[in-house]
Ligand SMILES: NC(=O)C1=CN([C@@H]2O[C@H](COP(=O)(O)OP(=O)(O)OC[C@H]3O[C@@H](n4cnc5c(N)ncnc54)[C@H](O)[C@@H]3O)[C@@H](O)[C@H]2O)C=CC1
């Protein structure tokens with residue numbers, strides 16, 4: 222048994238441990254104050270009242286120290302951070318070692334990416350583990366929330382922490398407790414939208430972490446057999462999504478040959494609860510879904526052909542998009558090599574400031590390789606960082622483009638004055654806009670949910686649709702944000 226205020230191996234009753242935790246007697250350090258780390262730190266602060274957030278980026282630490290949020294698009298986050306910092310319940314630092322020396326619970330929520338050979342790159346997690354090890358005490362509990370390749374806590378982190386701290390590996394706790402959160406609903410999700418999965422490297426780690434999340438989350442804690450199982454749960458959720466989207470993309474590509482709207486067919490098939498096909502699109506981006514399959518692909522001896530193929534299908538979608546654009550251009554006598562194209566939306570998802578693995582980057586590169594002059598518009602990031610010439614929405618009327626490609630339907634695109642723009646080809650990869658009241662020649666990848674075939678005008682539609690998509694009376698069109706089949 223361990224004395225003091227640590228939860229791992231505590232001789233106190235569960236009730237006493239909960240009281241310690243919620244009265245601020247168990248200092249918490251949260252490493253990584255990014256899109257998910259900052260909301261998590263905020264919720265830890267409102268639950269425990271004693272949190273130090275750690276980030277290597279001084280500008281992030283400066284913002285949080287001022288009681289502000291650098292993460293955009295998360296309802297309630299600005300107010301939560303302001304309140305928690307003002308109340309002295311949350312502070313921030315770049316000094317991970319100092320934070321670790323103070324803390325008894327260490328929460329890791331830094332990115333886990335891939336190296337050039339598509340193998341998991343754990344260098345950021347390792348560097349946080351170094352910080353934690355420098356301040357690790359008996360009875361401390363380390364919680365990994367960063368998505369990890371299954372086996373990482375057991376085989377990598379536990380020996381790493383023990384080796385660097387000089388402690389026996391059963392002197393401190395270690396649990397994997399995945400983030401089941403999504404940009405735009407992060408606070409809601411952290412506070413308990415879904416059951417919280419908890420898995421410890423040993424039974425005592427699982428028990429201690431379950432207490433923490435029972436206090437933090439309003440939902441159930443789902444304690445699984447071990448940390449590796451919990452790691453697998455998270456990676457499986459991501460692979461399911463990637464494979465499902467690949468299926469949607471494969472089916473979506475059939476729309477031209479079948480002369481139907483595949484989106485209409487998918488939506489209708491999804492009437493059945495046992496059929497939940499996701500949405501076709503320009504590819505799968507972000508620093509999560511395209512990465513997680515590789516957490517297993519790179520390490521398992523089983524072939525995992527389905528998972529691998531899904532990656533290939535989704536990675537191929539920017540090229541498919543470029544091919545469709547090239548065909549549309551050539552049908553009006555314009556060569557792609559002489560075309561000027563504007564890409565709308567460069568982030569991987571509407572409203573989220575993130576371009577890692579965004580399909581827009583591959584699309585820009587492919588179009589440029591084929592000789593097109595490519596411009597870009599994005600309200601959240603500089604298009605130049607993705608290789609496109611930046612254009613402002615308000616200056617679009619002054620420009621001439623042969624084509625526009627809608628990749629990521631940001632809300633701000635509602636302002637585009639389509640009728641005032643010179644007639645052009647519009648490739649809509651998301652079924653995001655209804656431009657039927659304009660002169661633009663529209664190609665909707667996989668067709669529209671309300672039954673229009675990919676090429677505008679080729680409706681093939683024998684059914685009257687009184688309640689069609691939002692109209693374009695004033696030359697603007699409402700944007701549908703369709704980045705998730707069956708999302709909540
Ligand atoms: N963004 C999402 O939708 C979700 C993300 N996740 C997982 O959560 C983890 C974190 O993701 P995000 O918060 O989205 O990442 P992010 O990229 O938005 O933020 C990461 C933060 O960590 C900081 N950082 C980097 N190295 C550090 C170090 N050595 N010490 C301290 N801070 C450091 C960065 O400066 C940055 O502020 C990843 O493993 C991701 O896969 C899980 C579910 C959802």
Ligand SMILES: CC(=O)N[C@@H]1[C@@H](OP(=O)(O)OP(=O)(O)OC[C@H]2O[C@@H](n3ccc(=O)[nH]c3=O)[C@H](O)[C@@H]2O)O[C@H](C(=O)O)[C@@H](O)[C@@H]1O
Pocket residue numbers: 368400401402403404459462466499500501502503504505506507508509510569570703704705706708
């Ligand atoms: C529905 C949802 O929000 N899933 C999560 C996902 O978050 P992420 O921000 O990566 O978004 P996503 O909606 O899965 O989209 C990933 C990519 O896939 C594309 N996408 C998504 C759904 C779909 O039907 N079709 C499609 O083409 C999106 O456009 C995007 O480029 O990954 C997170 C993660 O696991 O890290 C996970 O926690 C979230 O639950």
